[in-house]
Amino acid sequence: MKITETDVEYVAKLANLEVAADEKKELADQLSRIVEYVEQLNKVDVSAVEPTTQILAGMKHAVRDDSVAQRTGSSEAGKTVKYFKVPKVITER
Amino acid sequence: MNLKEFSAEKLVASYQRKDLSVTEVVSGVFQEIEVTDKRVHAFLTLCKDTALEDARRVDAKIAAGEEIGPLAGVPVAIKDNMALRDVPTTCASRVLEGYVPPYTATAVERLRAAGALIIGKTNMDEFAMGSSTENSGYFVTRNPHNLECVPGGSSGGSAAAVAAGMSVIALGSDTGGSIRTPASFCGVVGMKPTYGRVSRYGLVAYASSLDQIGPFTKTVRDCALVSSIICGFDPYDSTSADVAVEPFLQEIEKPLKGVRIGVPKEYFVPGLDSQVKERFEQCVRVYEGLGCTMEEISLPHTEYAIAAYYLIATAEASSNLARYDGVRYGVRKGGDAGLADMYRKTRMAGFGKEVKRRILLGTYALSAGYYDAYYLKAMKVRTLIRQDFEKAFERVDLILTPTCPTVAFRIGEKVDDPLSMYLSDIFTITCNLAGLPGISIPAGKNSAGMPIGIQLLGNHFQEGRVLQAAHHFEKAFLLQ
Numbered sequence: 001m002k003i004t005e006t007d008v009e010y011v012a013k014l015a016n017l018e019v020a021a022d023e024k025k026e027l028a029d030q031l032s033r034i035v036e037y038v039e040q041l042n043k044v045d046v047s048a049v050e051p052t053t054q055i056l057a058g059m060k061h062a063v064r065d066d067s068v069a070q071r072t073g074s075s076e077a078g079k080t081v082k083y084f085k086v087p088k089v090i091t092e093r
Numbered sequence: 094m095n096l097k098e099f100s101a102e103k104l105v106a107s108y109q110r111k112d113l114s115v116t117e118v119v120s121g122v123f124q125e126i127e128v129t130d131k132r133v134h135a136f137l138t139l140c141k142d143t144a145l146e147d148a149r150r151v152d153a154k155i156a157a158g159e160e161i162g163p164l165a166g167v168p169v170a171i172k173d174n175m176a177l178r179d180v181p182t183t184c185a186s187r188v189l190e191g192y193v194p195p196y197t198a199t200a201v202e203r204l205r206a207a208g209a210l211i212i213g214k215t216n217m218d219e220f221a222m223g224s225s226t227e228n229s230g231y232f233v234t235r236n237p238h239n240l241e242c243v244p245g246g247s248s249g250g251s252a253a254a255v256a257a258g259m260s261v262i263a264l265g266s267d268t269g270g271s272i273r274t275p276a277s278f279c280g281v282v283g284m285k286p287t288y289g290r291v292s293r294y295g296l297v298a299y300a301s302s303l304d305q306i307g308p309f310t311k312t313v314r315d316c317a318l319v320s321s322i323i324c325g326f327d328p329y330d331s332t333s334a335d336v337a338v339e340p341f342l343q344e345i346e347k348p349l350k351g352v353r354i355g356v357p358k359e360y361f362v363p364g365l366d367s368q369v370k371e372r373f374e375q376c377v378r379v380y381e382g383l384g385c386t387m388e389e390i391s392l393p394h395t396e397y398a399i400a401a402y403y404l405i406a407t408a409e410a411s412s413n414l415a416r417y418d419g420v421r422y423g424v425r426k427g428g429d430a431g432l433a434d435m436y437r438k439t440r441m442a443g444f445g446k447e448v449k450r451r452i453l454l455g456t457y458a459l460s461a462g463y464y465d466a467y468y469l470k471a472m473k474v475r476t477l478i479r480q481d482f483e484k485a486f487e488r489v490d491l492i493l494t495p496t497c498p499t500v501a502f503r504i505g506e507k508v509d510d511p512l513s514m515y516l517s518d519i520f521t522i523t524c525n526l527a528g529l530p531g532i533s534i535p536a537g538k539n540s541a542g543m544p545i546g547i548q549l550l551g552n553h554f555q556e557g558r559v560l561q562a563a564h565h566f567e568k569a570f571l572l573q
Binding site: 003007008011012014015016017018019020027030031033034035037038039040041042044046049050051052053055056059063064086087088089 | 288399403404420435437457470477511512
Protein backbone atom coordinates (compact mmCIF):
# COMPACT_ATOMS: atom_id res chain seq x y z
CA MET A 1 0.00 0.00 0.00
CA LYS A 2 1.20 3.48 -0.78
CA ILE A 3 1.87 5.75 2.20
CA THR A 4 0.85 9.32 1.48
CA GLU A 5 2.11 12.51 3.09
CA THR A 6 -1.26 12.68 4.88
CA ASP A 7 -0.61 9.21 6.33
CA VAL A 8 2.80 10.39 7.52
CA GLU A 9 1.21 13.39 9.24
CA TYR A 10 -1.45 11.22 10.86
CA VAL A 11 0.98 8.57 12.13
CA ALA A 12 3.43 11.25 13.31
CA LYS A 13 0.65 12.75 15.40
CA LEU A 14 -0.12 9.36 16.94
CA ALA A 15 3.59 8.93 17.76
CA ASN A 16 3.96 12.44 19.23
CA LEU A 17 6.46 13.29 16.52
CA GLU A 18 6.73 16.42 14.44
CA VAL A 19 7.92 15.88 10.92
CA ALA A 20 9.41 18.82 9.07
CA ALA A 21 7.59 19.82 5.87
CA ASP A 22 10.60 19.00 3.69
CA GLU A 23 10.92 15.53 5.26
CA LYS A 24 7.36 14.42 4.55
CA LYS A 25 7.73 13.41 0.94
CA GLU A 26 10.97 11.52 1.51
CA LEU A 27 9.46 9.69 4.48
CA ALA A 28 6.29 8.85 2.56
CA ASP A 29 8.38 7.40 -0.29
CA GLN A 30 10.69 5.42 1.98
CA LEU A 31 7.84 4.08 4.10
CA SER A 32 5.89 3.14 0.97
CA ARG A 33 8.79 1.04 -0.27
CA ILE A 34 9.17 -0.65 3.13
CA VAL A 35 5.44 -1.32 3.44
CA GLU A 36 5.31 -2.72 -0.09
CA TYR A 37 8.20 -5.01 0.86
CA VAL A 38 6.61 -6.27 4.10
CA GLU A 39 3.36 -6.95 2.26
CA GLN A 40 4.99 -10.10 0.88
CA LEU A 41 3.78 -11.62 4.18
CA ASN A 42 0.37 -11.75 2.49
CA LYS A 43 1.66 -14.68 0.43
CA VAL A 44 1.86 -16.82 3.58
CA ASP A 45 -1.24 -18.69 4.73
CA VAL A 46 -1.43 -18.02 8.45
CA SER A 47 -5.11 -18.82 8.92
CA ALA A 48 -4.32 -21.75 11.21
CA VAL A 49 -1.26 -20.25 12.92
CA GLU A 50 -1.14 -18.82 16.44
CA PRO A 51 0.91 -15.64 16.94
CA THR A 52 4.15 -15.95 18.92
CA THR A 53 3.67 -13.97 22.10
CA GLN A 54 6.20 -15.93 24.19
CA ILE A 55 9.42 -17.03 22.55
CA LEU A 56 10.45 -19.69 25.02
CA ALA A 57 7.74 -22.22 25.65
CA GLY A 58 7.35 -23.32 29.25
CA MET A 59 9.03 -20.30 30.83
CA LYS A 60 7.40 -19.33 34.07
CA HIS A 61 6.01 -15.87 34.52
CA ALA A 62 8.57 -14.09 36.62
CA VAL A 63 6.98 -11.94 39.24
CA ARG A 64 8.84 -11.16 42.41
CA ASP A 65 7.37 -11.24 45.89
CA ASP A 66 5.40 -8.12 46.66
CA SER A 67 7.69 -6.98 49.44
CA VAL A 68 9.76 -3.90 50.20
CA ALA A 69 13.41 -4.27 49.23
CA GLN A 70 16.37 -1.91 49.07
CA ARG A 71 17.40 -1.39 45.49
CA THR A 72 20.65 0.24 44.45
CA GLY A 73 20.20 3.69 43.09
CA SER A 74 16.50 4.11 43.73
CA SER A 75 17.07 6.71 46.43
CA GLU A 76 19.18 8.74 44.03
CA ALA A 77 16.78 8.73 41.09
CA GLY A 78 15.61 12.22 42.02
CA LYS A 79 18.99 13.87 42.17
CA THR A 80 18.63 15.29 38.68
CA VAL A 81 16.52 18.30 39.52
CA LYS A 82 14.64 18.47 36.22
CA TYR A 83 13.14 15.05 36.84
CA PHE A 84 9.65 15.84 37.97
CA LYS A 85 9.14 19.36 36.67
CA VAL A 86 6.81 19.47 33.67
CA PRO A 87 4.94 22.21 31.85
CA LYS A 88 1.25 22.81 32.50
CA VAL A 89 -0.66 19.66 31.70
CA ILE A 90 -4.17 21.05 31.17
CA THR A 91 -3.61 23.24 28.17
CA GLU A 92 -5.31 21.59 25.25
CA ARG A 93 -7.99 19.08 24.48
CA MET B 94 52.92 -3.44 24.28
CA ASN B 95 50.42 -4.35 21.63
CA LEU B 96 47.08 -5.21 23.18
CA LYS B 97 45.95 -6.82 19.92
CA GLU B 98 47.97 -9.90 20.83
CA PHE B 99 46.34 -10.38 24.22
CA SER B 100 43.25 -12.40 24.93
CA ALA B 101 41.64 -11.87 28.35
CA GLU B 102 42.93 -15.26 29.49
CA LYS B 103 46.48 -14.49 28.40
CA LEU B 104 46.35 -11.07 30.04
CA VAL B 105 45.17 -12.38 33.43
CA ALA B 106 47.88 -15.07 33.31
CA SER B 107 50.50 -12.37 32.64
CA TYR B 108 49.27 -10.41 35.65
CA GLN B 109 49.46 -13.49 37.82
CA ARG B 110 53.01 -14.22 36.69
CA LYS B 111 53.74 -10.52 37.35
CA ASP B 112 55.01 -10.15 33.77
CA LEU B 113 52.74 -7.14 33.39
CA SER B 114 51.06 -4.79 35.84
CA VAL B 115 47.42 -3.85 35.38
CA THR B 116 48.28 -0.16 35.66
CA GLU B 117 50.78 -0.30 32.80
CA VAL B 118 48.30 -2.21 30.62
CA VAL B 119 45.46 0.20 31.32
CA SER B 120 47.70 3.23 30.75
CA GLY B 121 48.76 1.59 27.49
CA VAL B 122 45.11 1.13 26.53
CA PHE B 123 44.38 4.83 26.91
CA GLN B 124 47.52 5.76 24.96
CA GLU B 125 46.38 3.44 22.19
CA ILE B 126 42.89 4.93 22.24
CA GLU B 127 44.31 8.44 22.03
CA VAL B 128 46.07 7.57 18.79
CA THR B 129 43.79 5.02 17.16
CA ASP B 130 40.38 6.37 18.09
CA LYS B 131 41.10 9.60 16.22
CA ARG B 132 40.65 7.46 13.12
CA VAL B 133 38.20 4.76 14.23
CA HIS B 134 35.82 6.78 16.45
CA ALA B 135 34.66 3.82 18.54
CA PHE B 136 34.18 5.55 21.89
CA LEU B 137 31.54 8.03 23.00
CA THR B 138 32.79 8.32 26.60
CA LEU B 139 36.05 7.27 28.25
CA CYS B 140 36.35 6.29 31.92
CA LYS B 141 40.08 6.89 32.27
CA ASP B 142 40.27 8.02 35.90
CA THR B 143 38.06 5.30 37.35
CA ALA B 144 39.72 2.63 35.19
CA LEU B 145 43.20 3.67 36.39
CA GLU B 146 41.98 3.78 39.99
CA ASP B 147 40.52 0.29 39.61
CA ALA B 148 43.75 -0.87 37.96
CA ARG B 149 45.83 0.22 40.96
CA ARG B 150 43.42 -1.62 43.22
CA VAL B 151 43.87 -4.87 41.27
CA ASP B 152 47.65 -4.41 41.28
CA ALA B 153 47.58 -4.01 45.07
CA LYS B 154 45.55 -7.21 45.37
CA ILE B 155 48.02 -9.12 43.21
CA ALA B 156 50.97 -7.69 45.16
CA ALA B 157 49.31 -8.77 48.41
CA GLY B 158 48.85 -12.27 47.04
CA GLU B 159 45.05 -12.02 47.26
CA GLU B 160 42.82 -14.03 44.98
CA ILE B 161 41.70 -12.15 41.87
CA GLY B 162 38.64 -12.60 39.67
CA PRO B 163 38.68 -14.42 36.31
CA LEU B 164 38.65 -11.06 34.47
CA ALA B 165 40.82 -9.14 36.93
CA GLY B 166 42.41 -6.14 35.24
CA VAL B 167 40.92 -6.94 31.83
CA PRO B 168 39.89 -3.79 29.92
CA VAL B 169 36.29 -3.92 28.73
CA ALA B 170 34.28 -1.52 26.56
CA ILE B 171 30.52 -1.22 27.00
CA LYS B 172 27.99 -0.36 24.31
CA ASP B 173 26.41 2.93 25.25
CA ASN B 174 22.93 1.46 25.70
CA MET B 175 23.88 -0.16 29.00
CA ALA B 176 23.67 1.82 32.21
CA LEU B 177 26.86 2.50 34.15
CA ARG B 178 26.33 4.46 37.31
CA ASP B 179 27.47 8.10 37.21
CA VAL B 180 28.60 7.82 33.58
CA PRO B 181 26.51 9.30 30.73
CA THR B 182 24.38 6.78 28.82
CA THR B 183 23.29 8.20 25.48
CA CYS B 184 22.33 5.25 23.24
CA ALA B 185 24.08 7.47 20.68
CA SER B 186 20.93 9.59 20.70
CA ARG B 187 20.72 13.35 21.18
CA VAL B 188 17.50 12.77 23.12
CA LEU B 189 19.53 11.21 25.98
CA GLU B 190 22.29 13.81 25.95
CA GLY B 191 23.10 14.65 29.56
CA TYR B 192 21.37 11.62 31.04
CA VAL B 193 23.40 10.00 33.82
CA PRO B 194 21.96 6.79 35.22
CA PRO B 195 21.99 6.29 39.01
CA TYR B 196 22.57 2.51 38.68
CA THR B 197 24.56 -0.06 36.73
CA ALA B 198 23.24 -2.76 34.37
CA THR B 199 23.46 -6.30 35.79
CA ALA B 200 25.65 -7.62 32.94
CA VAL B 201 28.14 -4.78 33.51
CA GLU B 202 28.01 -5.28 37.26
CA ARG B 203 28.83 -8.97 36.82
CA LEU B 204 31.88 -8.17 34.69
CA ARG B 205 33.08 -5.73 37.33
CA ALA B 206 32.53 -8.28 40.07
CA ALA B 207 34.81 -10.62 38.06
CA GLY B 208 37.48 -7.91 38.12
CA ALA B 209 37.01 -6.35 34.67
CA LEU B 210 37.82 -2.66 34.24
CA ILE B 211 35.35 -0.51 32.32
CA ILE B 212 37.37 1.73 30.00
CA GLY B 213 34.53 3.46 28.20
CA LYS B 214 31.19 3.50 26.44
CA THR B 215 31.07 2.75 22.73
CA ASN B 216 29.31 4.25 19.75
CA MET B 217 26.33 2.54 18.14
CA ASP B 218 23.45 3.16 15.80
CA GLU B 219 21.03 5.40 17.68
CA PHE B 220 18.92 3.19 19.98
CA ALA B 221 20.56 0.18 18.28
CA MET B 222 18.61 0.85 15.07
CA GLY B 223 20.91 0.09 12.20
CA SER B 224 23.42 -2.31 10.71
CA SER B 225 26.37 0.04 10.16
CA THR B 226 26.85 2.47 13.11
CA GLU B 227 26.23 5.28 10.64
CA ASN B 228 22.99 6.18 12.43
CA SER B 229 24.72 7.47 15.56
CA GLY B 230 23.55 10.91 16.65
CA TYR B 231 27.20 11.82 17.33
CA PHE B 232 29.59 10.44 14.69
CA VAL B 233 30.21 7.49 12.37
CA THR B 234 32.47 4.66 13.59
CA ARG B 235 34.92 3.29 11.04
CA ASN B 236 36.09 -0.22 10.35
CA PRO B 237 39.67 -0.69 11.65
CA HIS B 238 40.44 -2.96 8.66
CA ASN B 239 39.51 -0.22 6.18
CA LEU B 240 38.53 3.22 7.44
CA GLU B 241 36.34 3.81 4.37
CA CYS B 242 34.09 0.92 5.39
CA VAL B 243 31.46 0.55 8.10
CA PRO B 244 32.21 -1.60 11.16
CA GLY B 245 28.71 -3.11 11.00
CA GLY B 246 26.04 -2.34 13.53
CA SER B 247 24.47 -1.58 15.67
CA SER B 248 27.26 -2.46 18.17
CA GLY B 249 29.91 -1.11 15.79
CA GLY B 250 31.89 0.80 18.42
CA SER B 251 32.31 -2.29 20.62
CA ALA B 252 33.42 -4.50 17.71
CA ALA B 253 35.81 -1.87 16.36
CA ALA B 254 37.32 -1.25 19.82
CA VAL B 255 38.22 -4.94 20.19
CA ALA B 256 39.39 -5.32 16.57
CA ALA B 257 41.63 -2.24 16.78
CA GLY B 258 43.29 -3.35 20.02
CA MET B 259 41.68 -0.54 22.04
CA SER B 260 39.91 -3.03 24.31
CA VAL B 261 40.32 -6.73 25.06
CA ILE B 262 36.64 -7.53 25.38
CA ALA B 263 33.42 -5.59 24.91
CA LEU B 264 29.70 -5.92 25.49
CA GLY B 265 27.14 -5.34 22.78
CA SER B 266 23.46 -6.00 22.30
CA ASP B 267 21.79 -7.91 19.48
CA THR B 268 18.20 -7.39 18.32
CA GLY B 269 18.50 -8.54 14.71
CA GLY B 270 22.23 -9.16 14.33
CA SER B 271 23.72 -6.15 16.12
CA ILE B 272 26.49 -8.22 17.72
CA ARG B 273 27.10 -10.81 15.00
CA THR B 274 27.19 -8.42 12.01
CA PRO B 275 29.86 -6.10 13.47
CA ALA B 276 31.79 -9.13 14.74
CA SER B 277 31.80 -10.48 11.18
CA PHE B 278 32.72 -7.13 9.58
CA CYS B 279 35.51 -6.43 12.11
CA GLY B 280 36.96 -9.96 12.32
CA VAL B 281 36.22 -10.70 15.99
CA VAL B 282 34.11 -13.22 17.90
CA GLY B 283 30.60 -12.08 18.88
CA MET B 284 27.80 -14.06 20.49
CA LYS B 285 24.12 -13.43 21.03
CA PRO B 286 23.01 -15.83 23.77
CA THR B 287 19.52 -17.35 24.02
CA TYR B 288 16.69 -14.89 24.65
CA GLY B 289 16.53 -14.36 28.42
CA ARG B 290 20.00 -15.79 29.07
CA VAL B 291 21.68 -12.50 30.04
CA SER B 292 19.86 -10.03 32.26
CA ARG B 293 18.65 -6.90 30.48
CA TYR B 294 18.31 -4.90 33.68
CA GLY B 295 19.95 -1.60 32.76
CA LEU B 296 19.83 -2.20 28.98
CA VAL B 297 17.89 0.50 27.17
CA ALA B 298 15.04 -1.30 25.42
CA TYR B 299 14.68 -1.27 21.64
CA ALA B 300 12.53 -4.33 20.83
CA SER B 301 11.88 -6.23 24.01
CA SER B 302 10.97 -9.61 22.51
CA LEU B 303 14.26 -9.67 20.56
CA ASP B 304 16.97 -7.76 22.50
CA GLN B 305 19.82 -9.67 24.11
CA ILE B 306 23.22 -8.65 25.54
CA GLY B 307 26.35 -10.56 24.53
CA PRO B 308 30.16 -10.39 24.34
CA PHE B 309 32.76 -9.41 21.75
CA THR B 310 36.13 -11.12 22.18
CA LYS B 311 39.19 -12.08 20.18
CA THR B 312 39.00 -15.79 20.93
CA VAL B 313 36.18 -18.26 21.42
CA ARG B 314 37.67 -19.23 24.80
CA ASP B 315 37.32 -15.62 25.95
CA CYS B 316 33.76 -15.62 24.64
CA ALA B 317 33.05 -18.73 26.73
CA LEU B 318 34.68 -17.13 29.76
CA VAL B 319 32.73 -13.86 29.50
CA SER B 320 29.49 -15.71 28.75
CA SER B 321 29.89 -17.89 31.83
CA ILE B 322 30.07 -14.67 33.86
CA ILE B 323 27.24 -12.64 32.33
CA CYS B 324 24.72 -15.45 31.71
CA GLY B 325 22.32 -16.50 34.44
CA PHE B 326 19.12 -15.57 36.25
CA ASP B 327 18.56 -12.06 37.56
CA PRO B 328 15.51 -11.23 39.69
CA TYR B 329 15.71 -7.60 38.43
CA ASP B 330 14.75 -8.70 34.90
CA SER B 331 11.31 -10.30 34.60
CA THR B 332 12.27 -11.90 31.26
CA SER B 333 15.46 -13.43 32.67
CA ALA B 334 15.59 -17.22 32.27
CA ASP B 335 16.06 -19.31 35.40
CA VAL B 336 18.08 -22.01 33.63
CA ALA B 337 21.40 -23.37 34.90
CA VAL B 338 24.54 -22.09 33.14
CA GLU B 339 26.97 -24.82 32.12
CA PRO B 340 30.71 -24.37 32.74
CA PHE B 341 31.31 -23.20 29.16
CA LEU B 342 35.11 -23.31 29.37
CA GLN B 343 34.94 -27.03 30.11
CA GLU B 344 32.16 -27.71 27.60
CA ILE B 345 34.10 -26.30 24.68
CA GLU B 346 37.03 -28.68 25.07
CA LYS B 347 34.83 -31.77 24.55
CA PRO B 348 35.48 -33.55 21.22
CA LEU B 349 33.26 -32.51 18.34
CA LYS B 350 33.17 -35.81 16.49
CA GLY B 351 29.66 -36.97 15.59
CA VAL B 352 28.00 -33.58 16.04
CA ARG B 353 25.39 -33.05 13.33
CA ILE B 354 25.48 -29.67 11.60
CA GLY B 355 22.80 -28.43 9.22
CA VAL B 356 23.35 -26.02 6.35
CA PRO B 357 20.09 -24.31 5.32
CA LYS B 358 19.63 -24.33 1.56
CA GLU B 359 17.57 -21.09 1.71
CA TYR B 360 20.64 -19.14 2.83
CA PHE B 361 22.30 -19.36 -0.59
CA VAL B 362 20.55 -16.16 -1.69
CA PRO B 363 21.28 -14.25 -4.89
CA GLY B 364 22.95 -11.41 -2.90
CA LEU B 365 25.52 -13.77 -1.39
CA ASP B 366 29.00 -12.51 -2.31
CA SER B 367 31.03 -15.08 -4.26
CA GLN B 368 34.09 -14.86 -2.00
CA VAL B 369 31.92 -15.21 1.12
CA LYS B 370 30.23 -18.23 -0.45
CA GLU B 371 33.53 -19.84 -1.38
CA ARG B 372 34.94 -19.29 2.10
CA PHE B 373 31.77 -20.66 3.65
CA GLU B 374 32.07 -23.84 1.60
CA GLN B 375 35.66 -24.16 2.79
CA CYS B 376 34.39 -23.86 6.40
CA VAL B 377 31.90 -26.66 5.78
CA ARG B 378 34.86 -28.84 4.78
CA VAL B 379 36.70 -27.84 7.98
CA TYR B 380 33.77 -29.18 9.99
CA GLU B 381 33.72 -32.37 7.93
CA GLY B 382 37.40 -32.73 8.75
CA LEU B 383 36.54 -32.38 12.45
CA GLY B 384 34.28 -35.41 12.19
CA CYS B 385 30.94 -33.60 12.04
CA THR B 386 28.07 -34.84 9.94
CA MET B 387 27.05 -32.07 7.56
CA GLU B 388 23.51 -32.12 6.27
CA GLU B 389 21.45 -29.88 4.03
CA ILE B 390 18.37 -28.65 5.87
CA SER B 391 15.42 -26.44 4.97
CA LEU B 392 14.14 -23.37 6.80
CA PRO B 393 11.32 -22.65 4.35
CA HIS B 394 10.07 -19.38 5.86
CA THR B 395 13.45 -17.62 5.80
CA GLU B 396 12.40 -15.33 2.94
CA TYR B 397 9.74 -13.75 5.17
CA ALA B 398 12.03 -13.11 8.14
CA ILE B 399 13.08 -9.57 7.30
CA ALA B 400 9.50 -8.45 6.69
CA ALA B 401 8.30 -10.00 9.96
CA TYR B 402 11.27 -8.61 11.87
CA TYR B 403 10.90 -5.02 10.70
CA LEU B 404 7.21 -5.01 11.65
CA ILE B 405 7.71 -6.58 15.08
CA ALA B 406 10.86 -4.66 15.99
CA THR B 407 9.48 -1.28 14.91
CA ALA B 408 6.13 -1.90 16.63
CA GLU B 409 7.92 -2.68 19.89
CA ALA B 410 10.26 0.27 19.39
CA SER B 411 7.39 2.69 18.85
CA SER B 412 6.10 1.66 22.25
CA ASN B 413 9.47 1.52 24.05
CA LEU B 414 10.61 4.89 22.76
CA ALA B 415 7.43 6.67 23.82
CA ARG B 416 9.16 7.36 27.14
CA TYR B 417 11.59 9.88 25.59
CA ASP B 418 9.34 12.87 25.89
CA GLY B 419 11.50 15.43 27.66
CA VAL B 420 10.07 14.69 31.10
CA ARG B 421 12.55 12.31 32.68
CA TYR B 422 15.67 11.93 30.59
CA GLY B 423 18.21 14.16 28.91
CA VAL B 424 17.05 16.77 26.45
CA ARG B 425 13.92 18.92 26.74
CA LYS B 426 12.67 21.30 24.06
CA GLY B 427 9.64 23.57 23.78
CA GLY B 428 6.85 23.51 26.34
CA ASP B 429 5.64 27.08 26.03
CA ALA B 430 2.48 25.77 24.39
CA GLY B 431 2.04 23.03 27.01
CA LEU B 432 2.96 19.42 27.59
CA ALA B 433 2.04 18.01 24.16
CA ASP B 434 4.13 20.73 22.53
CA MET B 435 7.09 19.74 24.71
CA TYR B 436 6.69 16.06 23.80
CA ARG B 437 6.65 16.75 20.08
CA LYS B 438 9.44 19.33 20.03
CA THR B 439 11.71 17.21 22.25
CA ARG B 440 11.20 14.13 20.09
CA MET B 441 11.64 16.05 16.87
CA ALA B 442 14.93 17.57 18.04
CA GLY B 443 16.20 14.49 19.86
CA PHE B 444 15.60 11.59 17.48
CA GLY B 445 17.57 10.99 14.29
CA LYS B 446 16.12 10.09 10.89
CA GLU B 447 16.23 6.30 11.19
CA VAL B 448 14.69 6.32 14.67
CA LYS B 449 11.84 8.53 13.47
CA ARG B 450 11.36 6.28 10.46
CA ARG B 451 11.11 3.17 12.63
CA ILE B 452 8.79 4.82 15.15
CA LEU B 453 6.52 5.87 12.28
CA LEU B 454 6.57 2.41 10.70
CA GLY B 455 5.88 0.72 14.05
CA THR B 456 3.11 3.14 14.92
CA TYR B 457 1.58 2.52 11.49
CA ALA B 458 1.76 -1.28 11.95
CA LEU B 459 -0.02 -1.00 15.29
CA SER B 460 -2.59 1.62 14.30
CA ALA B 461 -6.32 0.98 14.05
CA GLY B 462 -7.21 -0.81 10.82
CA TYR B 463 -3.66 -2.05 10.19
CA TYR B 464 -2.90 -4.08 13.32
CA ASP B 465 -4.26 -7.37 11.92
CA ALA B 466 -2.79 -6.87 8.47
CA TYR B 467 0.72 -6.02 9.65
CA TYR B 468 1.63 -6.61 13.29
CA LEU B 469 -0.53 -9.67 13.98
CA LYS B 470 0.42 -11.23 10.65
CA ALA B 471 4.10 -10.72 11.47
CA MET B 472 3.62 -12.39 14.86
CA LYS B 473 2.06 -15.39 13.12
CA VAL B 474 4.86 -15.62 10.57
CA ARG B 475 7.24 -15.49 13.53
CA THR B 476 5.60 -18.71 14.75
CA LEU B 477 6.31 -20.35 11.38
CA ILE B 478 9.95 -19.26 11.51
CA ARG B 479 10.27 -20.63 15.05
CA GLN B 480 8.72 -23.92 13.93
CA ASP B 481 11.18 -24.15 11.01
CA PHE B 482 13.99 -24.21 13.59
CA GLU B 483 12.16 -26.64 15.90
CA LYS B 484 11.90 -29.09 13.00
CA ALA B 485 15.53 -28.53 11.99
CA PHE B 486 16.81 -29.18 15.50
CA GLU B 487 15.09 -32.57 15.50
CA ARG B 488 17.62 -33.60 12.85
CA VAL B 489 20.74 -31.55 13.61
CA ASP B 490 22.54 -30.19 16.69
CA LEU B 491 23.73 -26.93 15.14
CA ILE B 492 23.17 -24.81 12.06
CA LEU B 493 26.02 -23.25 10.08
CA THR B 494 25.59 -20.19 7.84
CA PRO B 495 27.59 -17.20 6.64
CA THR B 496 27.06 -14.37 9.17
CA CYS B 497 26.43 -11.77 6.47
CA PRO B 498 25.94 -12.00 2.71
CA THR B 499 28.87 -9.63 2.13
CA VAL B 500 31.94 -8.20 3.85
CA ALA B 501 31.77 -4.67 5.31
CA PHE B 502 30.28 -2.23 2.82
CA ARG B 503 31.46 1.33 2.26
CA ILE B 504 30.37 4.22 4.45
CA GLY B 505 27.44 6.01 2.82
CA GLU B 506 26.67 3.15 0.43
CA LYS B 507 23.28 2.23 1.92
CA VAL B 508 22.46 5.14 4.16
CA ASP B 509 19.84 6.70 1.86
CA ASP B 510 18.19 3.40 1.08
CA PRO B 511 16.82 1.98 4.36
CA LEU B 512 15.34 -1.10 2.68
CA SER B 513 18.67 -2.23 1.21
CA MET B 514 20.24 -1.73 4.66
CA TYR B 515 17.48 -3.92 6.19
CA LEU B 516 18.10 -6.64 3.61
CA SER B 517 21.73 -7.02 4.75
CA ASP B 518 20.40 -8.57 8.00
CA ILE B 519 19.00 -11.64 6.23
CA PHE B 520 21.17 -14.30 7.94
CA THR B 521 21.18 -12.89 11.48
CA ILE B 522 17.53 -11.94 11.97
CA THR B 523 15.91 -15.38 12.16
CA CYS B 524 17.93 -16.23 15.27
CA ASN B 525 16.37 -13.33 17.20
CA LEU B 526 12.86 -14.11 15.96
CA ALA B 527 13.28 -17.68 17.26
CA GLY B 528 15.13 -16.63 20.45
CA LEU B 529 18.14 -18.87 19.67
CA PRO B 530 21.81 -18.49 20.61
CA GLY B 531 24.10 -17.55 17.72
CA ILE B 532 27.78 -16.79 17.35
CA SER B 533 29.86 -15.18 14.60
CA ILE B 534 33.47 -16.29 14.33
CA PRO B 535 36.20 -15.02 12.02
CA ALA B 536 36.97 -17.14 8.96
CA GLY B 537 39.83 -15.21 7.43
CA LYS B 538 39.65 -12.34 4.96
CA ASN B 539 38.68 -11.77 1.34
CA SER B 540 41.13 -10.73 -1.38
CA ALA B 541 40.77 -7.07 -0.33
CA GLY B 542 41.73 -7.88 3.25
CA MET B 543 38.24 -7.54 4.71
CA PRO B 544 37.14 -10.08 7.35
CA ILE B 545 34.58 -12.79 6.62
CA GLY B 546 32.50 -14.33 9.42
CA ILE B 547 30.59 -17.56 9.78
CA GLN B 548 27.64 -18.08 12.08
CA LEU B 549 26.64 -21.05 14.23
CA LEU B 550 23.12 -21.29 15.63
CA GLY B 551 22.07 -23.66 18.39
CA ASN B 552 18.85 -24.65 20.07
CA HIS B 553 17.62 -22.69 23.10
CA PHE B 554 20.16 -22.66 25.98
CA GLN B 555 22.71 -24.63 23.93
CA GLU B 556 25.41 -21.94 24.19
CA GLY B 557 27.83 -24.62 25.40
CA ARG B 558 27.52 -26.58 22.20
CA VAL B 559 27.63 -23.47 20.01
CA LEU B 560 30.84 -22.36 21.74
CA GLN B 561 32.30 -25.86 21.54
CA ALA B 562 31.84 -26.05 17.75
CA ALA B 563 33.16 -22.48 17.38
CA HIS B 564 36.24 -23.26 19.48
CA HIS B 565 37.16 -26.38 17.49
CA PHE B 566 36.68 -24.49 14.23
CA GLU B 567 38.90 -21.65 15.40
CA LYS B 568 41.72 -24.10 16.19
CA ALA B 569 41.33 -26.07 12.96
CA PHE B 570 41.05 -22.96 10.79
CA LEU B 571 44.21 -21.44 12.27
CA LEU B 572 46.12 -24.58 11.30
CA GLN B 573 45.10 -24.35 7.64
